[in-house]
Amino acid sequence: MLELKNVSFEVIGENASIGILKNIDLTIDDARLIAITGPNGGGKSTLAKIIAGIIKPTSGQILLDGQDITNMSITDRANAGISFAFQQPVRFKGVTVKDLIRLAAGKKLSTSSACDYLSEVGLCARDYINREVNASLSGGELKRIEIAMVIARGTKLSVFDEPEAGIDLWSFNNLIRVFEKLHKEIKGSIVIISHQERILNIADEIVVLSGGEITNVGTKSEILPELLNTAGSCKFYKGDN
Numbered sequence: 001m002l003e004l005k006n007v008s009f010e011v012i013g014e015n016a017s018i019g020i021l022k023n024i025d026l027t028i029d030d031a032r033l034i035a036i037t038g039p040n041g042g043g044k045s046t047l048a049k050i051i052a053g054i055i056k057p058t059s060g061q062i063l064l065d066g067q068d069i070t071n072m073s074i075t076d077r078a079n080a081g082i083s084f085a086f087q088q089p090v091r092f093k094g095v096t097v098k099d100l101i102r103l104a105a106g107k108k109l110s111t112s113s114a115c116d117y118l119s120e121v122g123l124c125a126r127d128y129i130n131r132e133v134n135a136s137l138s139g140g141e142l143k144r145i146e147i148a149m150v151i152a153r154g155t156k157l158s159v160f161d162e163p164e165a166g167i168d169l170w171s172f173n174n175l176i177r178v179f180e181k182l183h184k185e186i187k188g189s190i191v192i193i194s195h196q197e198r199i200l201n202i203a204d205e206i207v208v209l210s211g212g213e214i215t216n217v218g219t220k221s222e223i224l225p226e227l228l229n230t231a232g233s234c235k236f237y238k239g240d241n
């Protein structure tokens with residue numbers, strides 16, 4: 001279980017400090033799929049980075065299974081069981097896709113098992129498995145490789161920041177199935193930051209973050225109708241992608 005207690009994040013502006021996240025209280029229970037949504041600039045990616053340890057909150061506390069991880073480094077948090085798929089994936093020179101998947105799984109993995117993870121995210125595994133993770137891969141390909149890595153890790157808490165970004169329609173349909181399968185198979189919890197109605201639809205709980213504050217939390221039947229009514233102020237798509 002992950003708990004955020006009164007978490008705030010401020011940056012220093014020209015004349016005063018700016019509150020990016022304000023007194024966030026959030027509990028993510030085990031085996032839950034939580035979608036975080038809300039308007040652009042609402043603070044979603046900042047919250048994801050705070051959970052992953054990429055940035056530290058200005059105040060407040062983060063607990064993982066009761067252990068205070070507020071000041072833990074990214075590496076220690078990863079070892080404690082937090083995985084994170086970035087909105088903008090990183091590229092590594094000299095490292096192949098197979099190396100990355102094996103590294104993520106943290107165990108010896110046959111080529112065919114590594115290929116299975118790639119197939120899950122809609123990549124034709126034999127075309128990609130031995131490729132170097134460099135600038136020759138497209139944004140959508142990198143994104144899917146990164147999602148495959150998080151799935152291979154299968155940790156206590158997996159955070160995906162806008163997994164739909166740069167993903168084509170066919171792969172997006174697959175991605176929904178991947179998240180549903182992941183949700184059924186792993187005991188850990190999944191946090192997905194998304195603007196996509198179809199992702200919100202598979203969540204056990206939707207958290208709406210706007211202006212750095214949690215403005216609503218509930219099930220899809222409680223939250224979605226209201227969100228779709230205010231779709232003019234939020235970036236929601238009723239279609240596929």
Ligand SMILES: Nc1ncnc2c1ncn2[C@@H]1O[C@H](COP(=O)(O)OP(=O)(O)OP(=O)(O)O)[C@@H](O)[C@H]1O
Pocket residue numbers: 011020038039040041042043044045046047
């Ligand atoms: N280090 C920083 N310095 C100044 N402003 C920042 C900093 N980090 C984030 N912000 C601002 O905080 C707000 C929240 O940013 P964040 O990326 O968390 O939003 P978001 O909800 O993920 O948006 P989107 O839906 O567009 O991805 C934005 O207005 C952003 O410009």
